[in-house]
Amino acid sequence: DTKKSTRRLEKVGGTLESTFYKKLLADAKDGDYETFFSFAKSLSPAALDLEIRSLVTLEGHATFINALTRRLISHRDFEAVQAMQNVFLNIHGEALTQNEELQEHLERLLAAQKKESHRILDLVTSSLGTLGFVRDTM
Secondary structure: OHHHHHHHHHHHHHHOOOHHHHHHHHHHHHOOOHHHHHHHHHOOHHHHHHHHHOOOOHHHHHHHHHHHHHHHHOOOOHHHHHHHHHHHHHHHHHHHHHOHHHHHHHHHHHHHHHHHHHHHHHHHHHHHHHHHHHHHHO
């Protein structure tokens, strides 16, 4: 009798997907990831860490990398993307380097990250210049 209940539990456990993963996949179809990022930002750091750790499939990795890339391209949530990217790479870095299927996704993320970093740096530099000018005139 315990074998039956264990089998049922395994069947149920194998098909469960978290809300985080469901929102990630649902937004992948639209490409904007607005719902996903709103949900991810509402999670506690520990819960977000757990959700990122639960991304164990290549499809999950590729979709998450694409979500980060698309968010950088949209010029939104730079700091949130950086934090999630850091956790993701620390947890899954070894798996990412061993799977050539993900290399193109990672290269697009790197390009988007560099471009957005330069844009943010330019904005900060411009703001500092404006602040310096205002300070000097007062």
